[in-house]
Amino acid sequence: MKSLIVGSGPAGIFAAETIRKRDAVHSITLVSQDSALAHSPVMLTYWIAGGHPQDTLFFRDSSWAEKNRVDVRLGCQAVGLHIGSKKLILSDGEEISYDRILIATGSSPISLPIPGVEAKGVISLRNIDDAETILGGGPDLREAVIIGGGFIGLKLACHLRERGVGVTVLEKEPKLAPRMFDHTASLLIGNKLRKHGIRVETDVEVTEFLDENGWVTGVMMKDGGMYSCQRVIQAVGIRPSTQFLADSGIDLQGGVLVNERMETNVPGVYAAGDVTMTIDSITSERLNNATWPAATRQGTVAGWNMAVGNRTYTDNFPLNALNLFGLRVMAAGHPYYEKGSNVDVFMKEGGESYRKIVIRAGRVMGFIFVGDISGAGFLLSLMKRKAEVSHDPLDLLNSRVSLQDNVLPNLGYRHGELFTTQREKYR
Numbered sequence: 001m002k003s004l005i006v007g008s009g010p011a012g013i014f015a016a017e018t019i020r021k022r023d024a025v026h027s028i029t030l031v032s033q034d035s036a037l038a039h040s041p042v043m044l045t046y047w048i049a050g051g052h053p054q055d056t057l058f059f060r061d062s063s064w065a066e067k068n069r070v071d072v073r074l075g076c077q078a079v080g081l082h083i084g085s086k087k088l089i090l091s092d093g094e095e096i097s098y099d100r101i102l103i104a105t106g107s108s109p110i111s112l113p114i115p116g117v118e119a120k121g122v123i124s125l126r127n128i129d130d131a132e133t134i135l136g137g138g139p140d141l142r143e144a145v146i147i148g149g150g151f152i153g154l155k156l157a158c159h160l161r162e163r164g165v166g167v168t169v170l171e172k173e174p175k176l177a178p179r180m181f182d183h184t185a186s187l188l189i190g191n192k193l194r195k196h197g198i199r200v201e202t203d204v205e206v207t208e209f210l211d212e213n214g215w216v217t218g219v220m221m222k223d224g225g226m227y228s229c230q231r232v233i234q235a236v237g238i239r240p241s242t243q244f245l246a247d248s249g250i251d252l253q254g255g256v257l258v259n260e261r262m263e264t265n266v267p268g269v270y271a272a273g274d275v276t277m278t279i280d281s282i283t284s285e286r287l288n289n290a291t292w293p294a295a296t297r298q299g300t301v302a303g304w305n306m307a308v309g310n311r312t313y314t315d316n317f318p319l320n321a322l323n324l325f326g327l328r329v330m331a332a333g334h335p336y337y338e339k340g341s342n343v344d345v346f347m348k349e350g351g352e353s354y355r356k357i358v359i360r361a362g363r364v365m366g367f368i369f370v371g372d373i374s375g376a377g378f379l380l381s382l383m384k385r386k387a388e389v390s391h392d393p394l395d396l397l398n399s400r401v402s403l404q405d406n407v408l409p410n411l412g413y414r415h416g417e418l419f420t421t422q423r424e425k426y427r
Contacts, residue, residue: 001026003306004088004096006078007104008032009039010292011273011299013060015102018303020068026307028070029096031088033077036128038064042292044131045152049159057128078105081248083266089244100268100306103245103256104299107238107274107290112147116209121216122232125156134160138215139230141165145219147206148235149176151320154189156233157198158324168199168227170219172236175202180320180331182338184347185368188354192327199227238290240275253277255288260312262302270306272298281316282333282365282383289316315384317366321373327352330373333366333383334358346397357397362388364396375399 003019003026005012016028038060046052065072080089087095109124111117121138123130135141144160146153149171157167171178175186190200208220209232218228240255250264251257256271258278263270273295280287297313304311322329337358339345343365348355353371357364357379364382369375379396382389389396 001308002097002099003028004098004101005030005104006032006088006102007106007273007275008034008037008072008074009041009104009106009273010059010295011106011275011302012102012104013038013064014296014299015104015270015272015303015306016070017068018300019307020070022304022307022309028068029073029098030065030070031073031076031078031090031096033075034127035074037072037074039127040292041126044125044128045155045159048131048135048156049162054128078244080244081250081269083249083269086268100270102299102302102306103242103250103264103269103271103275104273104302105241105244105275107240109234110237110239111234112206112236114206114208116211116216119209119211119216120214121211121230122209122234124234125152134231134233141230143168143227143229144231144233145170145227145229146233146235147219148237149173149200149202150179150235150237151177151322153233153235154193154322154324156235157193158196161196161198166197166199168229169193169201170204170206170221170227171200171202172205173202176200177320177331178336180318180336181368182336182356184349184354184356185329185331185370188352188370189324189327189329192324192352196325238274240277240288242275253286257286260314261305261310262298262313263305270302272302278313278316281314281386287316287318289318291319293319317383319380327371328373329370330376331366331368332376332380333364335366335368337365344393346393348397355397355399357393359389359393364389372399 005016019026038058040057040059043057077091079091087097089095109126123133143166145168146157147170149169157169161167175183193200205222206219207222209216210218216232218226220226242252250266255277256275258271258276262272274290277286277288301311301313317333319332335358337343342361344359346357356368358366364379367379
């Protein structure tokens with residue numbers, strides 16, 4: 001059996017390891033356009049902050065390929081896939097045959113289509129070269145502009161500030177991390193960043209990058225304002241890397257569509273990681289769950305099935321956690337919903353703490369915890385098990401239950417029953 005893995009990130013690495021554990025004689029080839037194996041984008045912002053050696057940017061050491069008997073070929077770009085003849089086409093014209101193949105090509109950062117984007121110092125943070133350019137690739141770094149107030153942008157802002165860099169975060173939407181936060185969480189987090197000297201602006205739009213001698217010197221805003229800087233980091237999102245699959249016959253819809261076994265519409269062709277569109281466990285809608293834990297679990301499931309196993313990918317919903325200057329933040333599921341048909345929202349605020357739980361049809365749909373994240377494990381357990389809420393929702397809100405509270409009397413919670421009468425008491 002010959003398995004071919006395209007991509008050397010967490011999805012590809014975990015898939016290869018799983019195949020090898022299940023089959024000692026399985027032939028495994030891994031190709032990647034990257035120049036380094038097992039590179040961890042998650043660690044880049046920590047390395048930028050200082051105090052972390054460069055080897056922490058890799059989650060497997062140089063002996064990994066030999067130990068797992070994987071034929072690794074770096075610097076190889078895939079340009080086509082022939083599913084009929086089962087061959088991967090590389091940019092140099094070489095064709096690699098396979099019995100089963102895993103598409104784990106990850107994603108590429110979105111670049112804003114505005115004037116000046118080609119200036120040096122306008123970059124995205126995806127690899128070591130990007131990180132080195134931010135810190136020392138040109139004029140001395142005194143001020144940085146980060147376009148995008150999502151989780152990556154916020155983490156990078158904090159770590160650059162820790163180095164003494166002046167930081168401005170510009171978010172086009174009216175709130176930070178709009179796919180995960182509501183306005184209250186956004187305000188709390190924005191205020192925390194401002195207290196540490198970071199300028200945070202929402203509902204603003206960059207229209208042009210300014211440069212001098214080829215290097216960026218600032219950004220021009222739609223309202224006529226301008227921010228000076230020596231670096232601009234675009235953190236406006238990612239796009240699954242599927243270009244080489246355009247004429248392959250594999251179903252694409254934003255990313256590679258896969259089932260719960262991480263298999264595409266073509267038998268023997270699997271996909272895992274940022275390149276995929278999986279099924280959200282809560283909404284049953286398609287989701288690009290581009291996080292490290294999702295990539296490792298998807299790669300493991302794909303590897304198991306490529307080695308003629310039968311595993312399914314479950315518990316698939318957004319989950320992110322941050323520590324912003326000591327302010328702990330966790331958001332999971334779909335917590336941005338407000339009260340509506342069959343939906344109850346419970347909130348508690350105070351100081352730098354904010355807790356919000358969204359319950360739909362008796363089940364936890366999502367939550368946002370800022371400051372106090374106690375009880376998050378119990379809520380995640382309910383979400384993973386799709387369990388009906390048998391506790392008083394206000395006990396969940398106030399973290400009066402834990403993972404040990406497996407059997408509690410059913411309080412007969414019904415939609416809307418407690419929302420209007422008791423929520424304000426606990427704000």
